[in-house]
Amino acid sequence: MNRKIINAFQKLESLSISRMVSPDAIKNADIAYWRARILFLLLFSGLLISLFVFIPVSILAIKGKIWGLLIFDILVWISGIWLLLSRRLGYQLRAGIVLLLLYGVGLMVIISVGPLSGGPAWLFTFAILVAIFLGTGAAIVALTINALTLATTVWLIKTGVFGHSFPFFSSDANMYAAGASFMMLNALAAISIAVLVRGLVSTHQKEIRLTRALEEKNDELLLSKAKIESEIEERKQTEERLKTSEKRYRFLADNVTDNIWTTDMEMNFTYISPSIKRIRGYSVEEALTHKLEEIMPPSSYEIAVQIMAEELEMHIRGEKPPERPRKIEIELYRKDGSRVWCEVEANFIYDSTGNPNGMIGVTRDITERKQTAEQLLRSEKMATLGDMVAGVAHEISTPLGVGLISASFLSDRAREFEKLCHSGTPSTREIEKYAQKIVDASSMVLPNLERAAELLNSFKNVAVDQVIEEKRRFNVRSNMEDTVNSLRPRYKRTEHVITIECDDHLEINSYPGAFSQITTNLIINSLIHGFEDIPKGTILINIKQKQNTLQYTYQDTGKGMDEKTMSRLFDPFFTTKRNRGGIGLGMHVVHNLITQTLKGRIEVGSSVGIGTRFLITIPMTAR
Structure with missing residues (x-):
């Protein structure tokens, strides 16, 4: 039974506090939470105690015909229930209303019974709770209100405005001593509590910050620990994979027909696979001692250096994809003095900061492919020339045909004119007619022969240049x-x-x-x-x-x-x-x-x- 009552009380407390402050304040148990909790306990205990005193107080009020006090007590009790259960009131407003009710009760008691009653005790409590709920500044305001209230009440009683029958001090000295003692004690208690609350707030905030810092540090340490453990495990796995990969790579590099090599950024070879013997005739030990300019003709060396410079420049500008290699075709010297055409595909080796610290490449013998390509190139050149010959032949057939027909026409007209001359003297009209025919035919022969000559000259220039490769x-x-x-x-x-x-x-x-x-x-x-x-x-x-x-x-x-x-x-x-x-x-x-x-x-x-x-x-x- 007791456990059920405790559970019900805790649920009511949690419900009431949750309606006063934010979930974060409850979670962190900061000063707002404790103020709200004190406010709840004040309201709950006040309502509970009032149940036991409400009836006798009401009877006394009725006998003394103090109807205002009775009505006020009833309103205060109803307001306490409303403040305890209201859903919409925040902490500040709820605390303000409670404090006004406390002040009102004290003022009502003093007005009804006089200053030598429980009224000043209510005012004393009012200032203390203001210090707890609202802080030092509000406590000073509450003390000022108490002083003004008591001073005004005493003045009204002494001037005879009301309270003729109220018990009062026997002398003014006693009144001043009692009033000063009351205010001094009230001020000491209220200010001390306000300062204490402020200190508690500061300490609590520091505790929260420290706790959060410790939690963050602890989280960082746990995260760092997990990260280090993960990195250690990943490193172990990487080392195992690296060892396995290196074994496979060495096996492939040592047995592949293409030559695999690495250099530093000074182009000094740091690794060369054994297939170098098949391509250039040198052993690995001999090839490792060679400089780049020693293994290729000047023309190929110039190409290699130019390509490397271009790749470096693109890297500096941030335009080179790290995974994209560069492929070139160059000649290399063999040990017997001959040359071999090779295709070289190479790329930079990058360090952990993304900067190149060497090169890795594959060299492939393409002599047969080169010979085949040259044969095909010659065939393509001849095919192109063949197409050009066919095209030019077709093109010049028209102007040559027209020229041939015109020349034949001229020949026929010349023989006719010759017969005319043998048979007698041709007339002026016949000579003019013959001359016009000669002009007409010539005008067709000359431009067509010029067109044919132009086509033949263009073809000759192109054909000669493509067959004879000279600078x-x-x-x-x-x-x-x-x-x-x-x-x-x-x-x-x-x-x-x-x-x-x-x-x-x-x-x-x-x-x-x-x-x-x-x-x-x-x-x-x-x-x-x-x-x-x-x-x-x-x-x-x-x-x-x-x-x-x-x-x-x-x-x-x-x-x-x-x-x-x-x-x-x-x-x-x-x-x-x-x-x-x-x-x-x-x-x-x-x-x-x-x-x-x-x-x-x-x-x-x-x-x-x-x-x-x-x-x-x-x-x-x-x-």
Whole structure:
């Protein structure tokens, strides 16, 4: 039974406090929680005690006909229940009302019975509770109110306004001594309690901060402990995996046919797999002592250093994806003095801060592939020349045919005029008629023969340059126009337009055959792939000099490429027209001519449905 009463009391207490302060204040048990708890106990105990004193007090009030006190007591008791159970009143408002009720009870008792009653005790309690609930400032205000209340009451009694029958002090000295003692005790008690509460608040706040700091520190320590344990376990597992991986890597590196190697940033070899013996004829021990410039010809060394410098510059600018290697084709010296073509794919080794501290690469012997590619390149060149021959032959057949017919006509008219002369003297009219026929026929012969000569000259320039690979100084615009003219038969029956933007006097010292072959392959690639199912396409070729380099921009309005196709565009034997005769060497040849023959660079950009753009940069003077 007692346990049930205690449980009911605790539930009522929790319910009432939860309606006064926030859940955080209850959880942290801060000063607001304790003030609310004191307020609850005050209300609960006051209501409980009032149940035992309410009846006798009511009887005394009725006998003494103190109706105001009776009504006031009833209202105070009802207000206490409301304050205890109200849902909407916060702590501040609830405490304020309770304190006003306490003050009101004290004032009512003094007015009803006089100052020599329990009224001042109520006022004393009022100031103490103000100090507890509202703090020092409010306690001083409450003490001032008490002093004014008592002083006003005494003055009203002494002036005879009311309380003629109230018991009073025997002398003014006794009254002043009692009043001063009351106020001094009230002030000492209220201020002491207010200061004590403030100290408790400060101490509690420090305790809360300290507790939170300790909890945070404890959480950090627990988290650090768990993290360290996890890292230790992960490190153990990583070390085990690393040992296993290293064993596998060593096995693969020692037995793979491609040569695997690593260097530091000074390009000193730190590891070379045993397959170096098959590729270059050197043992691992011998190869480890070689410098980079000792293992390759100057031209290949220049390419390797240039590529490394470009990769480093891209890393510094933050434009190099760490996982993307760079692939080049270079020649290496063999132990017997011969050379071997190799494909080298390499990338940086990065330290824990993301900075390169070495290189790792794979070297592959591509001699057979190179020979095959050269044979295919020669075949493609001959096929291109064959197409050009067929196109030019078809083109010149018309002007030559017209010229032949006109020449035959001239021959017939000459024989007729000869017969006329033998038969007698031709008249002036006959001579004029013959002369007009000669002029008409000649006007047809000359332009058609000139057109045929122009086509043959363009074909001769392109064909000679592509067959004979020699460096010389040549006019860029003339080279471009001859190349485009030689390809005109391939697109003359279409609506495609090729525009060349280039200075008439721009000259470079390079390989005209390679230059022409690049343009030829790019145009053919646009005609076959870019303009497929497109009736009217545009090709714009813009060439200009920029300092010591030539910038060659080729752009078409074709169907474009997706990322997958563009990423493999320059790979050998990659084609999207394999089932229609394509062998996939056209763009690979372009890449090799630019990067190896002309020592330049090519960049490509493309969007599906918009077109493709190539930016080619080559030196004004080929090395």
